[in-house]
Amino acid sequence: MVTFEVEDHDGNRQSIEAPDDMGLSLMEVLKASEYPVLATCGGMALCATCHVEVLEGKDGLGEATDVELDQLEALPEMFDTSRLACQIRISEELEGAVFKLRGEEN
Amino acid sequence: MITTDICIIGAGPVGLFTVFEAGLLKMRCHLIDALPQVGGQLSEIYPQKPIYDIPGYPEVKAQDLVDNLMKQIEPFNPTFSLGERVDHLTKQDDGSYVVTTSDKTKVHAQVIVIAGGLGCFEPRKPVLENLENFEGKGITYMVKDPEQFRGKKVILAGGGDSALDWTIFLSDVAEKVTLVHRNETFRGAPDSAAKVFDLANNGKIDLILSSNLTKISGNGHLQSVTMKNKAKEELVVDTDYLIPLFGLSPKLGPIADWGLNIDKNAIEVDTTDYSTNVERIYAVGDINTYENKLKLILCGFHEAALMCHSAFKYVYPDQKLSFKYTTVNGVNSF
Ligand SMILES: Cc1cc2nc3c(=O)[nH]c(=O)nc-3n(C[C@H](O)[C@H](O)[C@H](O)COP(=O)(O)OP(=O)(O)OC[C@H]3O[C@@H](n4cnc5c(N)ncnc54)[C@H](O)[C@@H]3O)c2cc1C
Ligand code: FES
Numbered sequence: 001m002v003t004f005e006v007e008d009h010d011g012n013r014q015s016i017e018a019p020d021d022m023g024l025s026l027m028e029v030l031k032a033s034e035y036p037v038l039a040t041c042g043g044m045a046l047c048a049t050c051h052v053e054v055l056e057g058k059d060g061l062g063e064a065t066d067v068e069l070d071q072l073e074a075l076p077e078m079f080d081t082s083r084l085a086c087q088i089r090i091s092e093e094l095e096g097a098v099f100k101l102r103g104e105e106n
Numbered sequence: 107m108i109t110t111d112i113c114i115i116g117a118g119p120v121g122l123f124t125v126f127e128a129g130l131l132k133m134r135c136h137l138i139d140a141l142p143q144v145g146g147q148l149s150e151i152y153p154q155k156p157i158y159d160i161p162g163y164p165e166v167k168a169q170d171l172v173d174n175l176m177k178q179i180e181p182f183n184p185t186f187s188l189g190e191r192v193d194h195l196t197k198q199d200d201g202s203y204v205v206t207t208s209d210k211t212k213v214h215a216q217v218i219v220i221a222g223g224l225g226c227f228e229p230r231k232p233v234l235e236n237l238e239n240f241e242g243k244g245i246t247y248m249v250k251d252p253e254q255f256r257g258k259k260v261i262l263a264g265g266g267d268s269a270l271d272w273t274i275f276l277s278d279v280a281e282k283v284t285l286v287h288r289n290e291t292f293r294g295a296p297d298s299a300a301k302v303f304d305l306a307n308n309g310k311i312d313l314i315l316s317s318n319l320t321k322i323s324g325n326g327h328l329q330s331v332t333m334k335n336k337a338k339e340e341l342v343v344d345t346d347y348l349i350p351l352f353g354l355s356p357k358l359g360p361i362a363d364w365g366l367n368i369d370k371n372a373i374e375v376d377t378t379d380y381s382t383n384v385e386r387i388y389a390v391g392d393i394n395t396y397e398n399k400l401k402l403i404l405c406g407f408h409e410a411a412l413m414c415h416s417a418f419k420y421v422y423p424d425q426k427l428s429f430k431y432t433t434v435n436g437v438n439s440f
Pocket of ligand 2: 042
């Protein structure tokens with residue numbers, strides 16, 4: 001299990017514990033935790049509605065792929081810390097990370 | 107006013123197939139979609155992806171499926187209002203409806219079918235003060251009629267394929283075209299990116315890279331756009347139009363206010379005929395919900411068939427419908 005924090009659209013932070021051995025994506029965990037993530041394309045890096053900012057722990061995540069950057073760059077707002085939640089796998093590297101929801105709410 | 111038997115809101119795969127099922131029963135259809143093209147999610151989100159669960163097609167590209175659906179419904183001559191969002195629904199004394207779009211198009215129909223999928227694909231808007239004040243007064247999020255920009259000064263913003271494609275297209279139409287992009291390179295199709303750089307090198311367009319939009323100004327109509335580069339230097343560019351192209355995102359939109367029973371952004375329906383709680387209004391495809399609903403194209407097609415058989419009674423109140431296979435009569439056009 002890993003523990004990381006999620007900051008919602010109103011700035012409230014909550015600690016989330018998630019299994020790191022099930023191949024889940026951060027988008028799936030956010031949805032399962034009832035965060036209002038739209039995730040229109042279901043995790044295919046096609047819609048960018050699962051946009052998050054990595055406030056802490058960016059180094060553990062590795063570089064975004066070209067496909068991911070394609071989507072992020074299409075958004076009106078993109079930050080140096082921007083990522084797609086569906087492209088982040090839940091692994092032990094996420095321990096202590098902090099994510100801020102940026103994507104569209106459902 | 108356009109007059110038809112069935113007004114279909116949403117020209118995604120399910121809306122398109124509804125035309126076929128309605129046509130077999132001699133009911134005419136008019137389709138309205140907020141997007142400038144038909145195909146819904148398939149054309150907008152994943153045109154190049156293969157789909158594997160359409161019966162009879164071991165594999166089909168999403169856009170090819172849409173093209174085939176268009177061919178399949180050709181005999182029934184459906185009419186379309188594209189690039190228009192349906193806003194209002196007004197019930198007439200005889201039970202029929204008049205639908206009004208964002209462009210004030212009016213459609214009179216005996217039956218309304220909502221095939222709105224995830225909702226309206228709406229443009230993602232830049233975060234700019236006073237944005238709403240200039241919408242329709244210089245700011246537009248969709249190029250519906252390029253002639254609108256002939257001889258005008260136009261700024262486009264974005265780095266995806268549509269920003270590149272429209273920059274290339276409008277460079278021959280507008281007096282001056284400026285493209286603003288946040289980064290130094292483009293991730294859209296390499297051919298289009300190369301063409302845009304060529305146009306900039308030949309002085310045909312102004313290319314402003316590594317810059318963000320920060321301010322819009324004007325007196326009633328847009329007059330100038332301010333942008334800031336990474337060194338925080340400001341640049342003010344005079345313009346008649348700003349076209350931000352940052353992609354689209356679905357929102358349920360005005361349908362939510364029509365008195366329909368809605369559960370988590372989806373319309374509740376009766377699974378015997380996919381009717382809603384309001385008489386003569388049906389909902390098919392991704393926009394409806396019921397126990398064990400699956401958001402699949404296949405399921406939407408099935409819903410469209412049952413729904414059309416139920417709608418027949420409103421279009422032909424004096425006739426009794428008897429079920430026939432298409433192989434009995436063929437597909438009779440009108
Ligand atoms: C990445 C991805 C992959 C998928 N893969 C598959 C697959 O392999 N197999 C499968 O069966 N399904 C798949 N799906 C799901 C499939 O795309 C949907 O089930 C299908 O598109 C639903 O069709 P629809 O016609 O109901 O709605 P949509 O395709 O969503 O079309 C609805 C249309 O209605 C319009 N609209 C909505 N409200 C209004 C309004 N007020 N005014 C005007 N227009 C309006 C919208 O602009 C849109 O064009 C996939 C979806 C995605 C995102
Ligand atoms: S869910 Fe669509 S890009 Fe992540």
